[in-house]
Amino acid sequence: MATAHxxxxxxxxxxxxxxxxxxxxxxxxxxxxxxxxxxxxxxxPYPVVIVVQEIFGVxxxxxxxxxxxxxxxxxxxxxxxxxxxxxxxxxxNINDLVNNLVKKVPDRQVLVDLDHTAxxxxxxxxxxxxxxxxxxCWGGRIAWLYAAHNPQLKAAVAWxxxxxxxxxxxxxxxxxxxxxxxxxxxxGLYGGxxxxxxxxxxxxxxxxxxxxxxxxEIIVYPEAGHAFNADYRPSYHAESAQDGWQxxxxxxxxxxxxxxxxxxxxx
Numbered sequence: 001m002a003t004a005h006x007x008x009x010x011x012x013x014x015x016x017x018x019x020x021x022x023x024x025x026x027x028x029x030x031x032x033x034x035x036x037x038x039x040x041x042x043x044x045p046y047p048v049v050i051v052v053q054e055i056f057g058v059x060x061x062x063x064x065x066x067x068x069x070x071x072x073x074x075x076x077x078x079x080x081x082x083x084x085x086x087x088x089x090x091x092x093n094i095n096d097l098v099n100n101l102v103k104k105v106p107d108r109q110v111l112v113d114l115d116h117t118a119x120x121x122x123x124x125x126x127x128x129x130x131x132x133x134x135x136x137c138w139g140g141r142i143a144w145l146y147a148a149h150n151p152q153l154k155a156a157v158a159w160x161x162x163x164x165x166x167x168x169x170x171x172x173x174x175x176x177x178x179x180x181x182x183x184x185x186x187x188g189l190y191g192g193x194x195x196x197x198x199x200x201x202x203x204x205x206x207x208x209x210x211x212x213x214x215x216x217e218i219i220v221y222p223e224a225g226h227a228f229n230a231d232y233r234p235s236y237h238a239e240s241a242q243d244g245w246q247x248x249x250x251x252x253x254x255x256x257x258x259x260x261x262x263x264x265x266x267x
Contacts (some may be wrong), residue, residue, distance in 0.1 A: 017041070017262045018070040020063075023124075025079060027116035028109070033080040035063050037070035038125055039262050044075070047130035047257050048121045050114055051078040052139030052146075054230070055102055057088035061232050062136070072198035072249060073259030075126040079117045081142075082111050098114040101115065102138065106170040110142055111149045118150070130154060132257040134248060135161060137227060144175035144186060155255035157248040160190055160226050162197060163205040185215040187251040189244045191224035191237070219247065 020037035035058050038046055049069050053062050058078045069076035082088055085104045091097035114133070122128040132155040135143035140161020147156040163175045190202055202218060209216045221228060221240035228237040229244060252258065 001252065002107070012088070015067065016071070018067060018097045020067055020070065025113075025117055025120040026112050027079075030084065032113055034058075034077055034120075035066055035081055036075070036077045036124075037063075037066040037074040039070055039073055041262065042148055044125045044266065045122075045127035046073060046075040046125060047252075047259050048126040048128050048132070049076045049257070050075045050117055050121075050131075050133040050146075051076050052114075052133065052135030052142045053078060053081060055088070055094070055097065055138040056111065056228070057082060057090070057192065061230060065134075065136075068245075070262075072261045075082050075121055077117055077121055077126075079113055080103065081113055084109070085199045103168070104170065105147060107142075107172065111146060114146055115150065116143075118152070123240035128152065130257045132156065132255075136227060136229060137161065140188075141175060144182075144188075145178060147184040147186045148178035148181035151183045154206075154257050155252050156184050156186045157251055158186060158188045159244065160194060160197060161188070163188075163201045176205050176208045177215050179216075180212040181210065182214045185251070185255050186217075188216065188218040189229075189247065189248060190218060191226055191228045191240065192220050193224060194226040196226050219244070 011150040017040055018037050019040040023034055023036055024031040025034050051065050060082050062078050066076035066078050082105050086101045118128050118131055131153050133143050133146050134157040136159045140158040143156045143158040144161055165174050205217055224234050224237040224240035227233055227235040230236055
């Protein structure tokens, strides 16, 4: 994996009008691996979207999300947020993955890595005056937390991220606890058939948001379950995923993180 401090050092490939590939980001004394995609039009800087991984890490689906965002005109970057603790690809059993890796990743470490990711993006073709974040599953929870962490953030979209849960030393807060601290508008996208995030959890979060007078909205898709945007899994629900994608783009635009899509003839 390349260590990149300049865009011309990025190990990448040209794909239908975008520039994408792997890089590393200096963060907390380490080199944080990341996947980046951005328009190949040399008309930047581009608005930045940080993409936060599912529980399974920065795999092909998350990389595809980055490429899709790049085609919409964004610099999209997905850091490997577990890398200090291990590699999600080493686990075939989800319970082992959760207990032996995911639960050992401190929120504080993650939030600081995201800060360094934003800073790196600002020096490599990104305009972090237009900074957004989106996250899926594990990353959905992180998107809520980051919206209460970084006052420079303009917008966040959280896809089926856990809202309440058991607190630990590494996971001291959940989105319901930071509703009062949100400094960026958040759109939450949830499935009505998601047994891991029941309706009462969503209502608890909505109450916390109302009490905080927070700029946030939660959309529930009645026919969708968990991971309804994961088009590589049986959980995929196309209608909900497509609507959620458009709502995400509209949310970014509504809150000052608009982009100019790549013309279709170059895609």
